[in-house]
Amino acid sequence: MTQQTNPAPFLAVEGLKKSYLTHGGLFGRPATKKQALAGVSFSLGPGLYGLLGPNGAGKSTLINIITGSLKADSGTVQWCGKSARALDIKFRRVLGYMPQQQGLYDSYTGRRFLAYMCALKEIPSKDVPAQVERVAEWVNLSGELDKRLAAYSGGMKQRLLLASALLGDPKLLILDEPTAGLDPKERVRLRSLLAELAKDRIILIATHVVSDVETVATEILLLKNGKLVDQAPVSELIAAHAPGQNLEAVYLSVFGEEDGK
Numbered sequence: 001m002t003q004q005t006n007p008a009p010f011l012a013v014e015g016l017k018k019s020y021l022t023h024g025g026l027f028g029r030p031a032t033k034k035q036a037l038a039g040v041s042f043s044l045g046p047g048l049y050g051l052l053g054p055n056g057a058g059k060s061t062l063i064n065i066i067t068g069s070l071k072a073d074s075g076t077v078q079w080c081g082k083s084a085r086a087l088d089i090k091f092r093r094v095l096g097y098m099p100q101q102q103g104l105y106d107s108y109t110g111r112r113f114l115a116y117m118c119a120l121k122e123i124p125s126k127d128v129p130a131q132v133e134r135v136a137e138w139v140n141l142s143g144e145l146d147k148r149l150a151a152y153s154g155g156m157k158q159r160l161l162l163a164s165a166l167l168g169d170p171k172l173l174i175l176d177e178p179t180a181g182l183d184p185k186e187r188v189r190l191r192s193l194l195a196e197l198a199k200d201r202i203i204l205i206a207t208h209v210v211s212d213v214e215t216v217a218t219e220i221l222l223l224k225n226g227k228l229v230d231q232a233p234v235s236e237l238i239a240a241h242a243p244g245q246n247l248e249a250v251y252l253s254v255f256g257e258e259d260g261k
C-alpha cells in the first residue's frame with residue numbers, strides 16, 4: 001500500500017476569462033463589455049510571488065476569482081490538482097486573504113477582532129487563544145491586543161488585517177497591497193516575515209510597490225490588459241526587459257505609462 005503524504009501546496013490557474021458589462025443597454029443602447037481577464041494561466045508552488053500590473057490590469061479581478069468571491073466566465077482554479085470550487089470549505093480553510101480595504105469595528109479590541117475572525121474561519125474555540133497569540137506575535141502586535149481599534153494607527157490596523165489572514169496557518173496567502181500605510185521600518189519587517197512564511201506555503205502579493213517584492217520574490221507575474229505577459233524570477237525579468245537595471249525599470253519598460261482603466 002502506498003503511504004499518504006501531505007502534497008506540497010500547488011495552485012494552478014488555467015484559462016481564466018472575465019468580462020464586466022459596463023453599460024446596461026439603457027434607452028436601447030447595446031450593453032458594452034470590458035474584458036478584465038483575457039485567458040490567464042499560471043501555476044505556483046511554495047514561494048513568494050509578486051503580482052505586478054498598472055491600474056486596471058486585472059489584479060483584483062484575478063484575486064477575487066481565486067478567493068472565490070467572483071465567478072470567472074471560463075477557466076479553472078485548482079488547488080493541489082483539485083477544483084477549488086469543488087473543494088469549497090476545504091479550499092477556504094487553506095486560504096488566507098488580506099483585502100486592500102476592510103472595515104474594522106473601532107469598538108473592538110485587537111484580541112476581540114481576531115477571535116471574531118477565528119469564529120468566521122470555524123477555528124475550534126479551544127485553539128483560539130493560542131492562534132491569536134501566535135499571529136499577533138508574527139506581526140508584532142502582542143502588546144497591543146487589548147487596545148481598542150479606535151486607538152490603532154493605520155500601520156497597526158494593516159498588521160492586524162495581516163494577522164487575521166494568517167489565522168488557521170493557511171497554505172495559500174493572498175495579500176492585496178499589504179504595505180499600504182506601513183512606515184519603512186514596518187515594511188522591512190513585513191517583507192522578512194513574508195519571506196520566512198513563504199518557505200512552506202504560497203504567498204501571492206498584488207502590489208504597485210515594486211520594492212515590496214523585488215528582493216524577496218521567488219517569481220514575479222506581470223499582468224497587462226488582462227493578460228499575463230511574463231512570469232519569472234526577478235533576475236530573468238531584468239535580463240529580458242531591462243538588462244543591467246532593476247525591477248522598477250522592468251515595470252516601466254513593460255507597462256510604460258500604461259493605465260488600463
Ligand SMILES: Nc1ncnc2c1ncn2[C@@H]1O[C@H](COP(=O)(O)OP(=O)(O)OP(=O)(O)O)[C@@H](O)[C@H]1O
Pocket residue numbers: 020021022034035036053054055056057058059060061062260261
Ligand atoms: N465591477 C466592475 N464593473 C465594470 N468594470 C469593472 C469592474 N471591476 C473591474 N472593472 C474593470 O476591469 C478592469 C480590471 O480591473 P481590476 O480592478 O481587476 O484591475 P486592477 O489591476 O486590480 O486595478 P487597480 O490596481 O487599480 O486595483 C478595469 O478596466 C476595470 O475598470
